[in-house]
Amino acid sequence: MPRATHDVELSDIVVKRYRAVDHDQPRREWRALRLLRGTGLAPAPLRTDPHGTPPTVVMSRLPGTSLEAFTPGTVEAAARALAALHAVPCGALPARAGAPAVLLAQVREWCATVPPGHDALLDAACAWIARPDVEAAIVRPTAPVFGTGDGNVANFLWDGASVRLVDFEYAGRSDLAYELAEVVEHVSADGTGVLLLDAVALSRPEAARLRECRRLFALYWLLRVRDRPDVGTRQAARLASLL
Known part of the structure; x- marks a missing residue:
């Protein structure tokens, strides 16, 4: 799993302190929280100190617990949250x-x-990703959508009825196929992200792009975890099925 890029202090509010700022994380998160204010999808922004040591964002605390996987009982709520x-x-x-x-x-x-x-x-996957037509498909986005920039299943909070989202330090403009592919193929979901595919409507170009983006994320994760036998074997099987 990725190394922690921040520390979080929980009380009746959430104080997030950033260890990394290479992607302008504090400003991205604050901008996202302000944009999502009033939607019910994310914490409310309270205050920020982007120049502090460390940089800090303070936000409201949402109800619910982090998902460990997508299930038939949570996937519809997760899909509604993503659509909104x-x-x-x-x-x-x-x-x-x-x-x-x-x-x-x-x-x-x-x-x-x-x-x-x-x-x-890996030989087959690396040959696939070197193809010019694959590059053209991946770098040409469809209609823009707001993207969280992080598909970790733990960022989906479930309160028994609704799903809300946290962790917007990589957020910005993206497109639907790329964002959905990241969630579906994120290693944290351990394959359960595919449940989302039946709950999200895609245009034909988005569906074609989704296939290539899923392969990209699956290969990315295999290259990151292949030295861990417990995860690498399952990730290899996922990539093989997509290729």
Whole structure:
């Protein structure tokens, strides 16, 4: 799993202190919380100190507990929350951190370090990602949507009836297929993200783009966790099924 990029202090409010600012995390989070204020989807912004040591954002505390996986009992509520989030006007926002072209370049760089001939799946995946038509499909977004920039299932809070969202430090302008692919293929969901696919309506271009973006995220995660036998084996099977 990714290393922690922040510390959180919980009381009747939430104080978030940032260890990393390489993607302008405090400003991104504060901007997102202000944009989502009044929607019921996210914490309310209370105050911020982006120049503090460390930089800090203070927000309201939401009810509910973090999901550990998507289930038939939570997936409809999660899909409704995502649909409402993606409908929030985002034209004035900067692109999310980890935009498609950036992630593609990162995964290609990692593939270049994989010795050929030792793993047939990685050979096939790295050959796929090198194709020009794949690059064209991934870097050409569909209609813009507001994106959280983080598909971790733990960022979905379930209170028994509704799902709300937290953790917007990578948020920005994105597109539906890319955002959905990140949630569906995030390693934290351990394959349960596919339940969302039956609950989200996609246009034909979005569906085609989703397929390529899912492969990209699945390969990204395999390259990150393949040295962990407990996770790497399952992630390899996911990527193989997508390819």
